[in-house]
Amino acid sequence: MADTVERTRGGWLLKPTVTLAPLDVGRAERELAEIADAASGDDLARVAGLLTAKSPVRDFLGAVFDLSPFLRDLARRRPSMLDALFDRGVEERLAAIVAEIGRSGLVPDLTEPALMASLRERKTEAHFLIALADLAGEADTQATVRRLSRLADACVDAASDFLLRDAHRQGKLSLADPENPAKGSGWILLGMGKLGARELNFSSDIDLISFFDPERPAIIDPSDATDLFSRLTRRLVRILQDRTEHGYVFRTDLRLRPDPGSTPLAIPVLAALNYYEGRGQNWERAAMIKARPVAGDIEAGTAFLKELQPYVWRKYMDYAAIADVHSIKRQIHAHKGHGEIAVRGHNVKLGRGGIREIEFFVQTQQLIAGGRFPELRGRETVAMLAELAKRNWITAEARDALTRQYWFLRRVEHAIQMVADEQTHTLPEDDEGLERIAHMLAFADAESFSHAFRASLQQVEAHYAALFEAAPELSSGVGNLVFTGDVDDPDTLQTLHRLGFQRPSDICRVIRSWHFGRYRVTRSAEARERLTELTPALLEAFGKTRRADEALMRFDEFLAGLPAGVQLFSLLQSNPALLRLLATIMGAAPRLAAVITRRPHVFDGLLDPALLTELPNRAYLATRLAAFLEGERAYEDVLDRLRIFASEQKFLIGVRLLAGSIDAAHAGKAFSDLADLTIGAALEAVEAEFSIRHGRVPGGRIVLLGMGKLGSRELTAGSDVDLILLYDHDADAEESDGDKPLAPSHYFSRLTQRLIAAVSAPTAEGVLYELDLRLRPSGNKGPVATHVEAFRKYQRQDAWTWEQMALTRARAIAGEPELAAEIDAEVAAILALPRDAAKVRAEAAEMRALIEEEKPPRDLWDIKLVPGGLIDLEFIAQVATLTGQVEGEGRTANTAETLARLAPAFADGSTRQDLVRAWSLYLALTQIFRLCLDSPFDRKDVPPGLADLLLAATDLPDFSVLEAHLKEMAGEVRGIFGRLLKKRK
Structure with missing residues (x-):
């Protein structure tokens, strides 16, 4: 007892x-009493006495435990x-703890759970003492961060020593000296960020990267080394960060390793060097400034960093080096002091005027x-602020101000x-929370702390902003857009949300993946830099689609398929209209977006600066197709190139429609001309290929008769054809003249089947068109190819009214020119033959009623089937x-032209105008639906961008107005349909 009292007097x-x-x-008094009771219960009389007797130390501890x-x-x-601080000062006790930690990894027969418990107990005490010393003023902030970093080093070192010895015991490694397991082991553990710089914060994660050198003598099987060291790394993380009844040691982050989404936890040094030299990011260069071997094979880690020096440290300050630095800056909005800096809720690390800005100031x-x-x-x-000032890179005033504010923050x-x-x-x-922080920092109250804090941020911000006054600015006022590193920047999340993104963290992840160069399009440093420059404008454009997340995800899929991107990124950067168009496609046109995602080459057409000024008429398309097919080509190659050409031109016609450079009617004609030309070219290729084996039928001629929307030149992006x-041949022809002759009917049927396969069969380049031949005489029951005379006879003698209505849209689209003219004539x-008008009208009305019964419309937006919709208009024109x-003069197959030319006796001028107006509305909506959507239009789930497109195409101010207009129009058309097709005497 006397000994205890004597020790207590030591203080x-x-x-x-x-x-x-x-x-x-x-509350502080109660907390002191509770801890004193706990000390008494543990027979710690010195502590109990310290906490009960009045003294400045007691008052200090009461404040600490309350705060x-x-x-x-x-x-x-x-x-x-x-109690330990009665015998040793903080520094001495911390040194002892670090020494105990260091020895723990070398204890013979120690189990992993025992090591975990030991590390946690010692780390907890060290953490506690470091905090007390910091709050007491015994250690300044620089000493605090060094103590925390030394503690982390020791813990990582002890865990890695334990794991290396364990691998040695299992025969996985052959260590030269198990008492010094790290030496020659080849396992490199780099501390990054604040750990690497020995600037760890109180509750910091520790950032590690695990590499290994397979050439080191301890490694028995280099082929197994990746798996071995990845397992050791996984165990290291578990030892350090798993929460047990003893707490945790350090949360451990491995995401700063090269391309963390697709690389193992431990990476061979050669693969790492290749990555950094070929695909390394600018932010990774900056991160490597702080890299330090903290555990494992220190010699190998030092050698690795030496190898990496040319990547991190460029010898000449040329344009490329400055551009590299600015490309990091371009991802961060430099605030110029505008507006008030908030104190409450401010992020001290990442916010305006925060720690990150000082670090970035130095690193650049x-x-x-x-x-x-x-x-x-x-x-x-x-230390680097001091060196920069010494070499006059920064002023002494900047050095002193930033040093002072760095340690304050x-x-x-x-x-x-x-x-x-x-x-x-x-x-x-909240008020209490801010007051708590102020008291912990020895301020009188939250107001005085807030004043000092705001002044600190403003001073940092001023120096940081001045650093880049000459740097290129991007979009003004966007806000923070930081995608460096691997942790989401809070201000960036807010910026993305403000721009219109609902899942900002997912967006950050996607953009960071671009920086890792995982796609071919972002493998070159120039492409990544251009994309970095473009990103703010890209995000603004996507945000305005009002379905921003989907738009960016589709753009990401598009990037994944591109072979290269420098030209595209440069074009988008210099052409805001094209960027807006791309955003519209990604946000409002899932069908078009899917096309360019599956076949990115179609986007090449947008690189043509004359795209939106050149009309895609038949002559334009024919010239382009001829150039695309030029030269001797194999049959399969021709078919693939036709698919490529058609997919690209469908896309470009659609782009012109979205951009407003052509209207829906022009788009229908362009889509139809494209089908005419490509199917016609496919027919020529099929005839040539078929003739190699089967020859040709004497006098044989073929014509393709386009029906439906193709015939009326009203095709849409998604239409079947x-x-x-129809064919003809010499009357006395009995068979073709090839090595394998065929009878004419058999010949042309086989050739038609070959054409169907050539056009509709899927290849690596997709499908040219889906073909429908059911409108031929006798439908599916008849032969696939029809002799001209059979066609004439059938249409004149046997065709049903509905078949002759379909014939009103027939048009020869390809084949032998003279026969085509004959068929059109x-x-x-046939259409001019006299008919019983009343019967035609009655049968058409009956057909419409039958369709309505068997295929009722889904809703008002089912424009084809809705009463008063497209079918009603088509039937009016056909009747x-x-x-x-x-x-x-002359016959027209086009519905709009037919409606405009209705005889006054059939429809007066006002009726004609109403019908043409309705057709224009329906056609505009249909073209955009078929262009943008790959499923039926759903009024409850309209992409906002699509709604904008529909309003632009119809020149209406609001979607509810459009809906009302559509309903009114359908009612008018249905009324006209009833008047025009009712039975007349």
């Missing part, structure tokens, strides 16, 4: 140099940590100058984290044609 060896005040004096629930709970659970200067001046290659922020960061041992950098938003193949003659109620 507690941590003497506070600052005065802290609790938030609640009464920090985390430290209070630690003291309550383990009052022995306070290091990247530019460190290649020529080795003394600027240091890891520590403040780090103190604030520590205080925030000491409250509850949470990895947060954000000041509280209705065709009839014959179709005109008028068959009954001779169309005026003007």
Whole structure:
């Protein structure tokens, strides 16, 4: 007992140099009493006496335990940590703990759970003592960060020693000296970020990268080394960060390794060097400034960093080096001091005027100058501020101001984290929380702290903004857009949300993946830099689609398929209209977006600066197709090139429609001309190929008769193609003249089947068109190819009214020109035959009623089937044609032209105008539906961008107005349909 009293008189060896005040004096007293009781229960009389007798130390501890629930709970659970400071000062006790940790990895027969418990107990005590010393003023902030970093080094070292010895025992490694397991092991553990710079914060993660050198003698099987060291790395993380009843050691982050989404946890040094030299990012160069071997084979780690020096430190400050630095800056919006800096909720690390800006200020200067001046290659922020000033890279005033504010902000960061041992950098938003931080930092109140804090941020911000006054600016006022590193920047998440993204964290992940060069399009440094420059404008454009997340995800899929991107990124950067168009496609046109995602080559057409000024008429398309097919080509190659050409031109026609350079009617004609030309070219290729084996039928001629929307030149982007193949030959021809002759009917049927396969069979380049031959005489029951005379006879004698209505849209689209002219003349003659008008009208009305019964419309937006919709208009035009109620020279297969030319006796001028107006509305909507959507239009789920397109195409101000207009129009058309097709005498 006397010995205990004597020891107590020695006093507690941590003497506070600052005065802290609790938030609640009464609560502080109660907390001290509880901890004193716990100390008494553990027979720690010295601690109990310290906490009950009035003294400045007691007042200090009362304030600490009231301000920090985390430290209070630690003291309550383990009052022995306070007791240790009666015998040793903080520095001496911390040195002893670090030494104990170092020995723990070498204890014979130690189990992994025992090591984990040992590390956690010792780390907890060290953490507690470091915090007390910091709050007491015994250690300045620089000493605090060094102590924390030394503690982390020791823990990582002990865990890695244990794992290496364990691998040696299992025969996985052959260590030269198990008592010094790291030496020659080849396992490199680099500390990154604040750990590498020995600037760890109180509740910091530790950033590690695990490499290995397969040439080191300890490695028995180099082929198994990746798997072995990845397993060891996984175990290392578990030892350090798994939460047990003893807590955790350090949260451990491995995501700074090269391309973390697709690389193992441990990477061979050669693969790492190849990555950094070929695909390394600018932010990775900056990150490597702080890299330090912290455990494992220190010699191998040092050699690795030496090999990496040319990548990190460029010798000459040429344009490329400065552009590299600016390409990092381009991802960060430099605030110029506009607006008030908030204190509540401010992120001390990442926010305006925060720690990250000071670090970035230093690192950019290091990247530019460190290649020529080795003394600027240091890891520590403040030491490098001094070196930069010494070499006149920055002013002494900037050095002093940033040094002072760096340590102040780090103190604030520590205080925030000491409250509850949470990895947060954000000041509280509530009054009590902010007052707590102010008291921990020895301010009188939150107001005085706020004043000092705001002044600090403003000073940092001013120096940071000045650093890049000459750097290229991007989009003004976008806000923070930081995608460097691997952790989401809070301000960037807010910026993305403000721009219109609902899942900003996912967007950050996607953009970071671009920076890793995983896609071919982003493998070159130039492409990545151009894309980095483009990103803010890209995000703004996608945000305006009002379905921003989907738009960006589709753009990401598009990038994944591109072979190269420098030209595209440059074009988008210099052409805002094209960028807006791309955003529209990605946000509002899933069908078009899917086309360019599956077949990125179609996007090449957008690189043509004349795209939106050249009309895609028949002559334009024919010239382009001829150039595309030029030269001797194999049959399969011709078919593939036709598919490529058609997919590209369909896309470009659609783009012109979306951009407003052509209207829906022009688009229908262009889609139809494209089908005419490509199917015609396919027919020529099939005939030539077929003739190699089967020859030709004497006098044989073929014509393709386009029906439906193809015939009327109203094709849409997603339309099937209705065709009839007609043929003729010499009357006395019995068979073809090839090696394998065929009878004419058999010959042309086989040739038609070959054509169907050539056009519709899927190849690596997709399908040219889906063909439908059911409109031929006798439908599916008849032969696929029809002799001209059979066609004439059938249409004149046997065709049903509905078949002759379909014939009103027939048009020869390809084949032998003279026969095509004959067929067009014959179709005109058939349509001009006298008919019972009343019967035609009645049968058409009956057919419409039957369709309505068997295929009712889904809703108002089912424009084809809805009463008063497209079918009603088509039937009106077809009945008028068959009954001779169309005026003007020559026959037209086009529905709009037919409706405009209705005879006054059939429809008066006002009715004609109403019908043409309805057709124009329906055609505009249909073209955009078929262009943009790959499923039926759903009024409840309209992409906002699509709604905008529909309004632009119809020149209406609001979607509800469009809906009302559509409903009214359908009612008018249905009324006209009833009047025009009712039975007349």
